[in-house]
Amino acid sequence: MPLPDAATVASDHPMPHILFISDLHLSPATPAIMQQFQRFLDSDVLKQADALYILGDLFDAWIGDDDPSPFAAQVREMLHEAGSHTNLYFQHGNRDFLLGEDFARAANMTLLPEEQVIQVADEPVLLLHGDQLCTDDRDYQQARKLFRSPEFQAQAMAMSIPKRIQKAAEIRQMSGEAKAVKSSD
Structure with missing residues (x-):
């Protein structure tokens, strides 16, 4: 799917109707959030939109497209159905960096790079996921660089699914512990 811009959409609408979401952290443990997301995807608001940009952390943890x-x-x-009437774009967050082309294709989404400029009016x-802006947190930025590396991702995907689930839980726990001792600055 090509990225919509104001010039392309302007012939049909005075201004493109573009929606943005991020940080839903969907998981089987949060069924109420899943239900709200389903209602949003089924809503006329989304059906009338030209595009939905999902700016990372759609999932609390994504262990790979082979889940x-x-x-x-x-x-x-849910996404595949929504993508049949609205252009869907996905940008990785710090929780779903293993989401790949296979899932994106099956879900009717277009993957975006870490930084994407679009034209609106x-x-x-x-567009970027906010974790890139935590520049003073050197430890986090170092971990982010590691997690985004092709080598790390290949090693992660070589693990069994139960091992990836275990590793994701360990990383989330370590992240929570690290955040607890950091200042909000």
Whole structure:
């Protein structure tokens, strides 16, 4: 799917109707959030939109496109249906950096790079996940660089699914412990 810009959409609408979401942290443990997300995807608001940009952390943890769980299948199907009437774009966050082309294709989404500029009403808009802006947190930025590296991702994907689930839980726990001792600055 090509990225919509104001010039392309302007012929049909005075201004593109573009929606942005991030940090839903969907998981099987949060069914109320899943239900709200489903209602949003089924809503006229989304159906009338030209595009939905998902700016990372759609999932609390994404262990890979080969996740056979009913939860992964449900989200894929929900997005696929939404993508049949609205252009969907996905940008990785710090919780779903293993989401790949296979899931994106099956979910009717276009993957975006870490930074993407789109035009909205003749104004450039920079899209990125907010974790990139935590520049004073050197430890986090170092971990982020590691997690985004092709080598790390290949090693992660070589693990069994149960091992990836275990590692994701360990990383989330370490992250929570690290955040607890950091200042909000």
